[in-house]
Amino acid sequence: MKDQPSGNQRVILVTGPSGAGRSTAINALEDLGYEAIDNIPLHLIPRLLEAESVPRPLALGVDIRNRDFSVGALLDLQREMTAHPGIAAQLLYLDCAPAVLARRFSETRRRHPMAPDDSYSEGIAMELELLEEARTAADILLDTSELSPHDLRAQIEGWFGDATGQQLAVSLHSFSYKRGLPLGVDMVFDCRFLDNPHWEPSLRGLTGLDAPVAEYVAADARFAPFVEKLTDLALFVLPACVAEGKAHLSFGLGCTGGQHRSVAVAETLARALADHGWQVSIRHRELERRGLAARERGGTGEGAQA
Structure with missing residues (x-):
C-alpha cells in the first residue's frame, strides 16, 4: 500500500x-x-x-x-x-x-x-x-x-454516524500481563499496584464486574487519583486524536490475572469517558476467554490470580 x-x-x-x-x-x-x-x-x-x-x-x-x-x-x-x-x-x-x-x-x-x-x-x-x-x-x-x-x-x-471519520471510537482492554499485551493497543497502564482482591477468599472467584470486587478495589486510597489522572490524560489526548483524523484509540489496563483490578479500572474509566460524551467499548480479554465477560453483574465465577 x-x-x-x-x-x-x-x-x-x-x-x-x-x-x-x-x-x-x-x-x-x-x-x-x-x-x-x-x-x-x-x-x-x-x-x-x-x-x-x-x-x-x-x-x-x-x-x-x-x-x-x-x-x-x-x-x-x-x-x-x-x-x-x-x-x-x-x-x-x-x-x-x-x-x-x-x-x-x-x-x-x-x-x-x-x-x-x-x-x-x-x-x-x-x-x-x-x-x-x-x-x-x-x-x-x-x-x-x-x-x-x-x-x-x-x-x-x-x-x-460521522462518515467523515471525525467521530473517534475509544476502546478499553483489560488483560493479564501473564498472557502479554493485547494486539493493537495504543497506551498501556499497569494496575498491579492496587490492592489485590485475589488474596481475599470471598472475592477470589469473583471478577471486577462484581460489586464486591469493584468496591474492594475502589477502597484503595490510590484508586480514585489513578482513575482521575487516567481520565484527565484521555480527555487531553482524545481531541488531539480527532484533530489528527484518527478513527480509533485504545487503552490497555493490565494486572496479574486480568480478572479483578484491571477490569474494575476499565469499567470505571469507561463510565467517566462516556459521561464526557465519548463513544466507549470495553473488552475484558481474560474474562472473554473464560466466558465470564457477558454474565450479569453480581454473578459468581471461578478465577485465577488477578
Whole structure:
C-alpha cells in the first residue's frame, strides 16, 4: 500500500459469523455515506487502497464465503493497515450467541456455508471456532444476539454516524500481563499496584464486574487519583486524536490475572469517558476467554490470580 496523498482513508473491515447481521451492518454503513463492498476477496483490498484517492470512507465485508479467506490473512491485513500512516482502519466483529444463530438459520431454512451438506449447528460451531482469533483482535465487538435489524442499524449509526471519520471510537482492554499485551493497543497502564482482591477468599472467584470486587478495589486510597489522572490524560489526548483524523484509540489496563483490578479500572474509566460524551467499548480479554465477560453483574465465577 502506498501513502495516501493527504488525510486518512477510513476503512471498516466488517466480519463475524454467518447470521450475525453482517449484511445489515454493511447496508447501514452504506446509508451513512460509506462506499460499501461486501464479500470482497482479501487479496483485492490492498489494491483497492492503492488508488490515488478514495473520496468516501470504505466499509468492506469479509467472511468465510471468500475462497481466499483465512483469519491469519485477515489479521495480517489489519496489522498492515493499522501501521499505515495514511489509513485509519478498524476491525468490526459482529458476534452472536450460537443458540441465536441456530434459531436464525432454522427460521430462514438456509444452509450454513461451512456445512452445506450437514446440520447448520455443526457449521455454526466450526465457524465460531475458526473466527475466535478475529473476535479477540477486533477493535469493536457488537453482540447482535438481542438486537433486531433496526437495533443493529441504530448501533452502527452510533459508532459510525460521522462518515467523515471525525467521530473517534475509544476502546478499553483489560488483560493479564501473564498472557502479554493485547494486539493493537495504543497506551498501556499497569494496575498491579492496587490492592489485590485475589488474596481475599470471598472475592477470589469473583471478577471486577462484581460489586464486591469493584468496591474492594475502589477502597484503595490510590484508586480514585489513578482513575482521575487516567481520565484527565484521555480527555487531553482524545481531541488531539480527532484533530489528527484518527478513527480509533485504545487503552490497555493490565494486572496479574486480568480478572479483578484491571477490569474494575476499565469499567470505571469507561463510565467517566462516556459521561464526557465519548463513544466507549470495553473488552475484558481474560474474562472473554473464560466466558465470564457477558454474565450479569453480581454473578459468581471461578478465577485465577488477578
